[in-house]
Amino acid sequence: MTRLEQMLGESPYVAYLYGYPHKTAYRPFTPPLSLESVWAEERRDALFLYFHVPFCEMRCGFCNLFTAAGPKQDVVDGYLGALERETQRVKEALGRASFARLALGGGTPTLLDVAGLNKVFDLAEQVLGADPRNIPVSVEVSPETVDAQKLRVLRERGTDRVSMGVQSFIEAEVAAVKRPQKTAQVEAALDLIRSTGFPTLNLDLIYGMEGQTPESFLYSLRETLRFSPEEIYLYPLYVRPLTFLGKKARAWDDLRLSLYRTGRDFLLSQGYTQVSMRMFRAKHAPDAGGPVYRCQEDGMVGLGCGARSYTGAVHYSSEYAVGSREVRNIIASYSARTAESFGEVGYGFRLDDGERRRRFMLLSLLAEGVDLAAYRARFGAEVLEDFPELLELEAHGLGRRDATGLRLTAAGVERSDLIGPWLHSDGVRALSSEYAWR
Structure with missing residues (x-):
C-alpha cells in the first residue's frame, strides 16, 4: 500500500495548506x-x-x-x-x-x-x-x-x-x-x-x-x-x-x-x-485588474509581528505561537526592537532548488492546476519526472492529465487538505512533526 492509499483510508482533513512550507x-x-x-x-x-x-x-x-x-x-x-x-x-x-x-x-x-x-x-x-x-x-x-x-x-x-x-x-x-x-x-x-x-x-x-x-x-x-x-x-x-x-x-x-x-x-x-x-x-464579482497574488510566486513583503515574507530562496517571519502568554511576549519583543535590528532576518526557511520546484508544483496543483509548459519554462525540467508520484492522483481518480497540464478532479479538490500534506517533502514533514506548539 502506498502512502497516498493509506491516507485515503483516513480523514480527508489533514491540514490546510495555504503556503509552502508551513x-x-x-x-x-x-x-x-x-x-x-x-x-x-x-x-x-x-x-x-x-x-x-x-x-x-x-x-x-x-x-x-x-x-x-x-x-x-x-x-x-x-x-x-x-x-x-x-x-x-x-x-x-x-x-x-x-x-x-x-x-x-x-x-x-x-x-x-x-x-x-x-x-x-x-x-x-x-x-x-x-x-x-x-x-x-x-x-x-x-x-x-x-x-x-x-x-x-x-x-x-x-x-x-x-x-x-x-x-x-x-x-x-x-x-x-x-x-x-x-x-x-x-x-x-x-x-x-x-x-x-x-x-x-x-x-x-x-x-x-x-x-x-x-x-x-x-x-x-x-x-x-x-x-x-x-x-x-x-x-x-x-x-x-x-x-x-x-x-x-x-x-x-x-x-x-x-x-x-x-x-x-x-x-x-x-x-x-x-x-x-x-x-x-460570483458571476457579478469584478475583475480586480492587475496581477492576482498566487502563493506559487515570490515577492511577498510581510510587515508586522506574525507576517510572513517570501523571496525565492528564503521565507521568513517572526516566531509563532498560539498560547496567549507566548503571543504577548513575542509582540512585546517585537515592539521593543530598534530600526537597526529590523535589518536582520532571524527566523524562517531556506528553499533549495528542490523545495522551490515542490512549492510551485504543489500550490499550482491546489489552485488552477500544474501547467506543464510553465513548469518547464521556469525550471527547465518536466514536472512528472521531478514528481512521478503525481501519477498516483490520476490512478485514484483525483487528478486528470491533458496535453497542457495536470488538474484535480472534483474528487481531488475535496481532498485538497489531504493531497497537500501528502506532497510535503520529507524534510518539511520532519520539521513540522518536531515543532513544539506553544
Missing part, C-alpha cells in the same frame, strides 16, 4: 541573515505588500492565528511604533520598488481606531511608495469592530475588498466554537459594508461545528446570499493544538465532507464558480 517548518537562522542579502536577487517591479495586525477583540475557539485578544491602547501604540521602524528599514533594504497588491490582515485590522488605520495606510503609501487607490487592496474586518467611520476611511484610502468571517448565521453554532456573536450585529455590519460601496465583499463560513447539520449549513448559506457577496470561502473546522477546542478535545462525528458537498453543490447551483476547495466567486 510555518511549523521555520527555524532560527544562525547567524541571522541580512535583509539586503535576502532580497538581493528578487525582482522589485510588482511586489505584494502585507501588513499584519496581531490583535482581536476576542479569540475564537478554533483560532490558531498569531493574535492577542483585547490589547490595551499602549500595547497597540507600541506595536504601531515598531511597525513604522520596520517599514522604514525594509524600504531602505528594498530600494526602488513598486507594489501590485496590498492587504491588511491579522488578527483584525479594524480593531485599530481611525488614527491607527490611517497610520498603516500612511506607511504603505508614504514610506514604501505603494499606491492603494490604484492597486487592489483587501482588509479583514469583523462585525464587532467595524463602524461607519472606519469603513469610510478604508474606502477613501483605496480598499476595494473587505473580508469578514461570519462562520454561521446561527448563534448556537458559533457559540459552540466560543464565538459570542449576535446575528443582528453581523447583519447590521454587512448592511453598513454594502452601503459604503466596496466592490468586493468576501464572507467566510465554517462547516463541521458542533450541532451543525446539512440543513442548518444551507440556512447559513442562504442568509449569506442575501448580501450578494462577490466571494465566499467555505472552511472546514479544524481542532488545533492549544486552541479552546483543542483543549476541550471533544469527540465528534465527522460530517465535514458531506457538509462540504452540500455547500459546494448549493453555491454552484446559485451561479458561483468554484476556484479552489475553499473559494467560490
